[in-house]
Amino acid sequence: MSASRTERLLNLLIALLNTRYGLRRSELRETVYRTVTGNDVAFGRMFERDKNDLRQFGFDVETLTDLGWSEDDPATTRYRIGKESNRLPDVQFSPDEWTVLLLASQLWERAALGTAARSAMRKLQAAGQMADIKLPAGVQPRIKPAGQAFDDLVAAMHTRHPVSFGYRAASTGQEERRTVEPWGLGSRFGQWYLIGFDRARQAARHFRLSRLTSSVETLAREQYTPPADFNIRQELDLLPELPRRTAVVDVRTGRLLSLRQRAVTNDVDHPAGPDADYERLALAYRDPEVLAEELASYGPDAVAVAPPELAEAVQRRLRAAADFSAAPVPLFTLSGARSRQDRAGTAEDQLKRMLQLVPFLVHNQGLHIQEVARHFGISRQELEADLRILICSGLPGGYPDDLLDIQWEDDHVFISQDLDLNRPVRFTVEEACALLAGLETLNGLPELAGGGALESVTLKLMAAAGEAGLRAGSLAGPAMAPADAGVHTTVRDAISSGSQLHLTYLSPQRDTVSERDVDPLRLFSLDDTWYFEAYCHLVDGLRNFRLDRVQDLRPTGTSISTDATALVAGSGRMFAANDGDTSVTVQLTGQGRGLADEYHAARTAELPDGGLVAEIQFGNTAWLPMFVAQHGGQARILAPAGLADAAREWLAASLARYGG
Template sequence: MSASRTERLLNLLIALLNTRYGLRRSELREKIYHDPGSSDVSFGRMFERDKNDLRQFGFDVETVTDKGWGSDDPATTRYRIGKESNRLPDVSLTPEECTALILASQLWEQAALGSAALSAMRKLQATGELSSVAELPSGVQPRIKPPGQAFEDLVAAMHSQHPVSFRYLAGTTGKEEERLVEPWGLGSRFGQWYLVAFDRSRGAQRYFRLSRFTSAVTVLQKDSYTPPAGFSARAELDKLPELPLRTAVVDVREGRVLGLRKKAALAFDAGRADLAGQEPDRDGDLDTAPQAGTPDDGWDRLCVPYRDSEVLGEELASYGPNVVVVLPEELRDSVRRRLTAAVAFAATPVPPIEFPDDTAAKRTRKRTSEDQLQRMLQLVPFLVHNQGLHIREVADRFGVTRKELEDDLRILICSGLPEGYPDDLLDIQWEDDHVYITQDLDLNRPVRFTIDEACALLTGLEALNGLPELAEGSALESVTLKLMAAAGEEGLRAASLAGPEVSPGNSAHLQTARDAIESRRQLHLVYLSPQRDSFSERDIDPLRLYSLDNTWYLEAYCHSVEGLRNFRLDRIEKLSPNGRAATDHGEASEGFPVKLFTPNDDDTLVTVQLTRQAAGLAEDYYAERTAPLIEGGKDAGLLAEIRFGSTEWLPAFVAQHGGGVRILKPDDAAAAAGRWIEEALANYGG
């Protein structure tokens, strides 16, 4: 959409909103389009495209026909937009409901739904319904981290009702297969994200785990489907049984991989009987299984419980040559496949390493004219209800630069009714750097929620059910009902998405940390560091708690390293008050979301190549620069520059993502990763 088309659509919208009886196509052609030269057919196509665009922004164009005449006669057909049918209904919220809603809007981490949630909150703020006295739970910030680009593509296809295709590793056969499906719903269960879809090849509904996708998702834009009425992703996923508990036999180098040893159900000394992938009995005990050999000198044999070979395979691949899977064979295949893919990716030709001078640190979608028009439609009601804000504050609220905001305002003040008289134009002033609007032309109320906006807020509210601070009251339920009523049909379609419950796994550690945050007291902890493969004892000033799905973190000032650090609660062995008051050294990281990693200037700058599937790692690790890679006119991933405090764990990072990432620079780090992974692969026959 060009800038001129953006302005034309805005003028068309204002004209259709401000007519009681409707405007004929000839009037619109003369006063809005100024297009007397084109044929009736080409103008008709342009007008239909514009009507469809307005519908996508939430405005339904009504057709009014003169009595006794047919709607196929342009001379007797008029068009208008109802002022009430397209607007977001008033939503009156209590401070407690605002608290729940703010937490729900902040859940989505680095995803398209995160932008949709912010957009929905701006609409509510534009109505003046968000309470300024809402208080968030002390030190608690839950979040949902969707699983990469596949999630984004599937959500877009699901909401636009387009089929998709992808390659999938079948759990029953262990083979990769091409799938063509109609995506009906997405949801999280058992710590994994699943797609519920109709498989066209098999003619039946199927569940697909996103971690088993072995290719990028292709959206079939020219095809469409209709999902079943009343479909609920959560209800369908409730029917999905959890995978049975199984047992893996792995050999581990002596004194290494402490994290895996914690998970081991049983340790074996050399010469003892082995467990050959046997499942526990009803009492949860493991019986002796047939012999499968004994570990070599310098190795220990462990029995590790697991449910999903792909999940455990990813972890075991990250341990490289320090772990070898003995049984079962499908787990060996899972690890071998990742190591083989990493070696193969490293052997491909190195692309030119070039970064544009103005590369943003985050991989964001390029802003389009559609984004600009949507932003302007939110901007007018926002300014009406927030008169006199400083222009920089307005720009910050909308996530744009001051120049971008001023470009929006200049288009707005030139837009209005067809006659173009002063009173017929939007009147916005910002000469003194404070923005005022005195003429809004009935754009003073936000348009109703889009499907993405409704999904982001309603799914977020549903995910908060497991948070103790909110589950005790009725605010969560009441604000959900209010938003469902306000969202209307889009709220019903939001049932196609079901997020994970963000309940904490270790409630004792969580409560200990919360009490210390509120009382400003220090804590002493014993912590397992997977990167160093060792335990350490530290004294910390706890600052806040947050989560990614069901994984909870404690952000704290660590006195050992004299800086901010993030500790996973499930890696804390012991946590207790040390009797001292917290110091003034540390403050919680500003803004939201909090960073899991804090890059420093003296860290090693590493250049990596990411496939399209793994491109989200650039955001996860706060890449300083990125550059898109294009092959055959298609997206082929990213180049990214990322700072790492230690390069020792880079081989594990590469192996874990099995063919999704490789190190390009520094050369010695790339060579070390290659040698480490090849050594690991040699344990499986090369």
């Protein structure tokens, strides 16, 4: 969408909002479309596209006809937009409710619905400033990015388009092409599932996203209607948990402490392997694909012996990673990366932002222009571009009193003419889903247990969202309750009181157990896996620690240092770049491209096949061969050459343990 089209759509919207009886096509062409060239047929197609765009932004374009005449007659057909039906109802929240809303919106920060959640929050804030929020001390729950397939399925589900993808069935292990009408997405047993109507089997089926073997193809020319009473959480509750089974794994002597600690017994029915450097262990597991992903990352240090489907799953991942690593390197040119949260850079997104900007300025007169830009997550230059388009938009005729009147010459922004854009437009389905699914996900958060704010804000939001809120039942986030409740409580209390902790910690990457004193600064989660960020006095720097790898934790009786609290102000990432980190160029497939967001790629390059080349900063590069093996053909290292060679050697040695 070009800037001229953005301005045209704004003018069309304002014209249709400010007419009581409606406007005919001829009137719109003489005013809003007066600078557009082309014949009546071309104009008609453009007008229909513009109407569809306005509907996608949340505005219902009504069609009115003179009595006794047909809509097919342009001379007797008029168009308008109702002023109330398209607007978000006024809703007031208490400080506790704002706290819950902010936590719910932040859940999706690195996930697919992050942009929609921030947009919904801006709409709620447009009628006035958000109350002073005091979030739980250092607590930041997050939903882990579920990959590109999740993004594509959410988009298809909300636009009600069928999808097609390759899928490896758990029952047969065979890969098939599936065509599915996506009804809902949800997290269960630590995995994301799609539930929908399988056209080939003519029945509802569930699909685990990690078993998809191809990118998701959206059938944009087709539509479907999901069941009216569908609720994803109810469907997920019906999914049976996989039975507990035992795997036999040979582990290199003295390696993989974390795996050894999970061994159920060393007394296994299988005879010991021929290699004296390995020990045979028995491991409990439920899903062979989940265990295969982990074992593949360990490379030659772990060999799956039984059952056969587990060994085959590990080999399949290693072969795919080796084949991808050996493929020709594509041509690419790296440029500045856009993360999922700031990817809203198209002209279409600019128009959506401007429709939020006007009511925000109406209710927040005189804000400094930098403060307005910060609130919308854009630069001052981008904001001024928005304002310049706005002040050129208005009612047909273009007289001074018919235009939006916005001034910012003294760096403080004032608006005196809003042309009925002074209230935010109603929620889109994505915005309603992002907040309502986020609120439901927070049910297990200990900090909110027993409070009434979560229930009350959910009821208010459901009422404000209307029909879009009813469709929020198609999305269900993961459980947020930490498995290590005691460790979670100890860390949270230490953050609140500013107390230092003594930590005994198992590091799988270094394969060591160490003791250290740490200053805990914040708790955060990715789904139900919880971490805490702390200043580690052993390494004199910030580090992240997984709660389920903490072997012992106790207060030292010492307060944390003020220097540590200053350091955390600029953090907030799971993987943060530091001075001295190694710049690694990674190629990702269409399925794996979400890793560029997860690891905060500095630069990226799009590839013709839907894949991506990403430049990522890594502090510790020794584990990168494990990273390549774990992702089984979705990621490979291109540079530095030494790291690429190390990964290929790791994969070759891993496959050699299975006979080549």
